[in-house]
Amino acid sequence: MQSVRYEAPTSLDQAARTLLGSENAKILAGGTDLLVQMRLGLKQPGLLVDIKNIPEIMQLTLGDDALRVGAAVTGALVGEHAEARRLFPGFVEALGLIGSSQIQGRCSAGGNLCNASPAADSVPALIANRALCNIIGPAGARSVAVESFNTGPGKNCLAAGELLVSIDLPLPAHRSSDAYLRFIPRTEMDIAVAGAAVALSLDEAGICTAARVAIGAVAPTALLVTAAADALIGSALDEASLHAAAAAASAACSPITDKRGTADYRRKVVGVLVRRAAAIAKSRIEAQA
């Protein structure tokens, strides 16, 4: 971590200019991935661009169409936002699973996404909620669906000089909710062996009218599994359709074997998580007034 420089721009314009002017710049949000990677010698940036003094990056606002989560807003702040918890309990839960209370004081959904770990907890929940990434860069502004943002382990779609400004979670329809579950061998402070997020809408009769299923830690990037959602849509979320969704998720994944679990184990567990997350999302909708 020796010869790095540090800049803390206060506007997006300034940040963009700083990024463009430097070959080996890295964006610093909460630093809970980046500073660890630098400490371990895995990354050696020449310039750190701290984006936490930029208002757009730190906003957390409920608009008419979406909840806008600035790229560096901390897990702790999202967890304290009552409307975020009510509208997207699964996303808030997923972000809240990251690390300890101390890590929550720093970590962000933007950093979790940009770091592009296949096991990142908030990413499946963002995908299930149809989140959109707002990006700015030398070529102007663009938006990318969150499921297209990461391209492989540690790789995302940002071009040189681009940065993620915020993530929009479109407001859910009436009678909708979500859930996220991960499997870890401990109860806290561990990395997902598998994760699954489900977002659902039900009609008044309890029939599923819309669904999104996303899985994590079982492929090079988090995956949107359309076949699993299709198994739920039109059903009353009975055992047979939940099992069909689980089977679709297990079929869609391409896990690796590592110290956290074998590929077979992950394939099986991810299906179980999908089934359980769907049941939780359903019970959340039923509990709504």
Place this chain on the structure above:
Amino acid sequence: MQSQRKTHVSTTVNGEPREFLCEPHQVLSDVLRNTLNLTGTKEGCNTGDCGACSVLLDGTLVCSCLVLAAEVEGKGVVTVEGIGEEGKLHPIQQKLLEHAGLQCGICTPGIVIASRALLEKNPDPSETEVRYWLAGNLCRCTGYDKIIRAVLDAGAVMRGQ
């Protein structure tokens, strides 16, 4: 160390204005301990796993090993030295002593800071809430149980019970 790269930082530590020079790569725990001589804050892992370096940054609980010292410009830092008064321990410190919630003491400053942050937000936490909140504070000595009892008991004292 190339001195021309040093960054000048003005901040507040335990309520007092402080200024220091740091290298851009230096983390806050390093500067607290080695520049400001506030060695109450400990360094265990330097990768966010152990919580020994816990401090409050503008009131938020963080690992000072994962904060660049340059980032605290204009902010307020509270370390364990800012908890309790000369000759009068904070209830969390007092209860840790009474319950024998420390042995070697390396984890203790982090436990004190993290528990203070919890009791400020949630004056009457359940045992489960205390255990989850302190999951990022590792202790190799006590087996945790005495720490948890001490924090629950300190909460009761702070609530006036």
